[in-house]
Structures are given as C-alpha cells and as structure tokens.
Amino acid sequence: MRLVVGRGDAGFFALDGICPHAGAVLADGMLDGDLLICPLHAFTFETASGRCVDDEGCSLRRYDVRQSDDALEVRLGLKNAG
Numbered sequence: 849m850r851l852v853v854g855r856g857d858a859g860f861f862a863l864d865g866i867c868p869h870a871g872a873v874l875a876d877g878m879l880d881g882d883l884l885i886c887p888l889h890a891f892t893f894e895t896a897s898g899r900c901v902d903d904e905g906c907s908l909r910r911y912d913v914r915q916s917d918d919a920l921e922v923r924l925g926l927k928n929a930g
C-alpha cells in the first residue's frame with residue numbers, strides 16, 4: 849500500500865499514492881491549494897475527497913487523518929482484511 853499524505857489549504861489529507869491512470873507516484877506531483885496534480889499527465893485530484901476532476905473513474909480512495917499534539921494518524925480502514 850502506498851499513500852500520499854500532505855497538507856492542503858483545508859488541512860491534512862491522505863490518499864492512495866499511485867495514480868490509477870498510468871501508475872505515477874502522486875507524492876511526486878504538485879499541490880495547488882486543495883488540488884493534487886499528477887506528475888505524469890496532470891490529472892487533478894481534490895484532496896478533500898480524492899475525486900479526479902478529469903476522469904471520475906480515476907478517483908482515489910481517501911483515508912481519514914487525525915492530528916494530535918505530536919502525531920498525524922491515518923486510519924487505513926483494514927478492519928476486514930485478513
């Protein structure tokens with residue numbers, strides 16, 4: 849599992865880290881406010897939802913993020929795995 853974790857204008861976010869379009873590493877992309885832009889073909893994702901504005905079929909899974917005084921926790925939601 850690979851994630852991209854960042855901080856946009858609306859706060860921290862965690863999304864799938866591989867672009868479903870052609871496999872680019874989204875951590876190498878660019879953050880523009882609350883939009884994450886893929887480094888390979890520039891598909892754009894809303895950091896709050898993971899929705900791909902260029903192709904809804906390429907939307908990313910979003911993970912809940914919680915910030916405490918000294919940590920950032922990402923809830924992976926693997927409760928039913930294994």
Ligand code: FES
Pocket residue numbers: 867868869870871872886887888889890891
């Ligand atoms: S690999 Fe991300 S837009 Fe093509």
